[in-house]
Amino acid sequence: MSGHFTQISDHLFVHHSCVNVGIIRNGNLAMLIDCGDESIRTTLNKLDITKIVTVLFTHHHRDNVAGITDVADAGTEIGVPESERQYFENVEDFWSDPKHRWHLYNYRPHNLMLAKSVKVAKTYKNGNHMIFGNAKITVKETPGHTDASVSYLIEVDGNRVIFSGDLIYDEGQIWDLYSLQKGDWGTDYHGFLGDRKRLATSLDLLKGESPSLLVPTHGNIISDPFLAIDTLMKRIDLCYDRYLAISALRHYAPDFFPYYADKDDHMPIRSGKKIPSFLRHFGTTWIVISENRQAFVMDCGSTQVIREIEKLQELGEISEITELWVTHYHDDHVDAIPEFQNRFSCYTRTDSIVAQVIESPEAYRIPCISPA
Known part of the structure; x- marks a missing residue:
């Protein structure tokens, strides 16, 4: 050069x-x-x-x-x-x-x-x-x-x-x-x-x-x-x-940001809404339960999620898992996917770029990545 x-x-x-x-x-x-x-x-x-x-x-x-x-x-x-x-x-x-x-x-x-x-x-x-x-x-x-x-x-x-x-x-x-x-x-x-x-x-x-x-x-x-x-x-x-002004941090940790509280030019933080009855939330996982009790699962970062799904099945709230959708590659969303796939017979789908990362994690050096 x-x-x-x-x-x-x-x-x-x-x-x-x-x-x-x-x-x-x-x-x-x-x-x-x-x-x-x-x-x-x-x-x-x-x-x-x-x-x-x-x-x-x-x-x-x-x-x-x-x-x-x-x-x-x-x-x-x-x-x-x-x-x-x-x-x-x-x-x-x-x-x-x-x-x-x-x-x-x-x-x-x-x-x-x-x-x-x-x-x-x-x-x-x-x-x-x-x-x-x-x-x-x-x-x-x-x-x-x-x-x-x-x-x-x-x-x-x-x-x-x-x-x-x-x-x-x-x-x-x-x-x-x-x-x-x-x-x-x-x-x-x-x-x-x-x-x-x-x-x-x-x-x-x-x-x-x-x-x-x-x-x-x-x-x-x-x-x-x-x-x-x-x-x-x-x-x-x-x-x-x-x-x-647009960060959820002010919601998660307001005590860290007293100077920025109630500023007129910052987006207000709305109060939470009640979760609809057809949704379940465990850790980073969301589950959509249909009227016929089939379940669509988004992410699985912990084996505890699998245990919670099994409980819902025992209670009769879920009949079967039809699909797992992976929202992104972060470890707290994917760590337990291998165990999930072994336990439940369903399709796993995701964006094509995310698929490259989670199928071949050894090819990447990026934050929050999992070897799973």
Whole structure:
């Protein structure tokens, strides 16, 4: 992938390719911040740099790490956030661990993980300093995009430049919202933007350093960090408000959202209605019982559902099961389907895409999936 570069000062450059790569120059030697791909070599050659001494990483995601095997020189040292070392050195453990494969509701760290481990020489934590040529580098712990992301404050040639990872993309923009899927309520879909407060804390920390520029891993070099950060947080707060305006979370857990109670521009939560007599509800399963006592079942996530159906049969409320419909692939809706099929002779139907997932779950790495 071709790239170009921006010169910030005599000793500091940014290579632009699949990610932004910081280059601190000391004669013909370089320290990199993040890595990208082999196109960095084109820029290094233009700058007459012949050796990469160190590569510092802001976080472990493979889009900014995977190219290290193509870029590193013999003897290049790799430095990473201390709390993310395992996601550089022991990624095989992640990929082979069933807890990162099945029944995933806490989907962090997610699958943007290296395919193969890399050797780490040093780890860094908040407040660590290092000197490279004319530059002073200070580590700032700035979680948000990942749980242990760091940023690097570079003081060189009279500039204060922060390489901020993926905390921010540009003025009022962020690289992805999914990375913020965490918080008080949960890390699944109910955790939408749940980590926005920690993101705000990290961005406020960067503002406190009075940087002249922010350089994100993805995005544009930011010349007005204060405006960019303030605009982003206003938009994130508005985005969260609009999400809660239509979210059932305010019904499930109203105590978590007192600030958002009774807002005029939020959809009101209606009171529940009595379940019609032809419906039964067990866990995530709904059963429609016809006038002739035949039953249409939707989902089966627990063997207890099978027991409840057997009770209804014993009571004479159900004569036979005519069909099982699978609404979606989540484990709490499908875990007991094999037992259901063994117990009841009926058709199982679902959407064609859902069928692909539940018939071959080993082919997918997605949240809330069941090996059943």
